Amino acid sequence: MTAASGTVPDFWIDALPQAVLLCGGGNVVRINAAASRLWGVTQARAAGRPVLEVVRRHTLEALIERGGELELEVGGRTLRCTATRDGEVSALVVEDITEHHRREAELREATAVLSHEFRTPVTALRGVLEALEYDMPRELSQNFVRQGLQETGRLARLVEDLAVGFRPTRARTLPLAEAFARAERLLENELTARGSRLSFGPDHLVRADPDKLLQVLLNLIENALKYGPPGQDIEVQTAGRGTWAEVCVLDHGPPIPDTDSLFQAHTRGVHASGQGSGMGLYIVRSVVQGWGGQAWATRAGGRNAFCFTLPGVGGRG
Known part of the structure; x- marks a missing residue:
């Protein structure tokens, strides 16, 4: 296919997982297979139509006009939309980042929970060490040492849990x-x-x-x-x-x-x-x-x- 910006092989643009829309003068020149699925319109039907008829959102039409990036929530999915211009020719790329957002949120939550869990063994270890500063019967001091070792083991497990996703x-x-x-x-x-x-x-x-x-x-x-x-x-x-x-x-x-x-x-x-x-x-x-x-x-x-x-x-x- 030949456009004002040059030649884009059909097999290459259709293989992209992102939705791609190419347009010129306010009309669609080409959409790829992912864009066809996203907007529910065939590639042949989209060609030559006004951009708004295909994307059906004024926010996307405006983004194509000015260029830039924005995120949209559509049907429970998060889409990152990026538009670039070169004279009269524009390109819109739409990527589904829902799973990426979910994983980011899950990682933040997991880190927050584990960070909170660190407080308990750290507090217990501080108490044990403070107690061992004083003279006490051997049996009692050994009991404090055992408690300290248990909390150290728990702390080590928490460190392992926190690092599980990052260790090679x-x-x-x-x-x-x-x-x-x-x-x-x-x-x-x-x-x-x-x-x-x-x-x-x-x-x-x-x-x-x-x-x-x-x-x-x-x-x-x-x-x-x-x-x-x-x-x-x-x-x-x-x-x-x-x-x-x-x-x-x-x-x-x-x-x-x-x-x-x-x-x-x-x-x-x-x-x-x-x-x-x-x-x-x-x-x-x-x-x-x-x-x-x-x-x-x-x-x-x-x-x-x-x-x-x-x-x-x-x-x-």
Whole structure:
């Protein structure tokens, strides 16, 4: 197609995900395939018509006339509209940035929640250190040290949660049993305190970042400990699903009415009590989607099952 500005190959302009409108003298010269879908008009019908008949918004007509950029809310979507002029020839580019805005808002909310959560362990650590300044019986001082170590561990987990989306991935092939053993060692004290037992399914070879896989397991097993009854058996089931491995953490907690909403940022279950950021399952889904897997929750055999998939390597460890 030839316009006053030169030649624009049809295949190139139609391949763009952004809606593009070219015009001259107030009339449309060309729209691409994305613009045709956006404004519901065929490319042939749009050619030669006044700009306003195609875009149907005076704000866009004015933007094309003067050039510049603006954002529009249309049908629940956010559109970034950019217009440029070169003499009598103008171009309008419209990009759907709804998902970008959603992710930005979610990141701001997640950061705000985690920042708030830092205050509790920091305050507790300050209290422990202030107490240890004074002479006290050894048993009492050891108790304060244990409290300080617990809060330090909690602080370290919060740092891990905050950094999960920014750490580079260091994937390698490993048996699931390796990650299970690490998780069990780290949760040994919590399991003993709750009188709970942890069991694991058959081993599988997988391809993942060991630290991020451990973070997913810790979040899911800690949730099972937190929301299930004391003394329960927590089972970590495994299965091969084609080229993927599936891991499910099952607990004996009460049924959850809306499982999918739990994976949203700063969301906690209806049975949640005590302190918590509501970020655990959001972080789980973010990590799992990062390696191309899925994370979900369901009710299975009278138990809650929190499951995820990760790339397998075609065999068991």
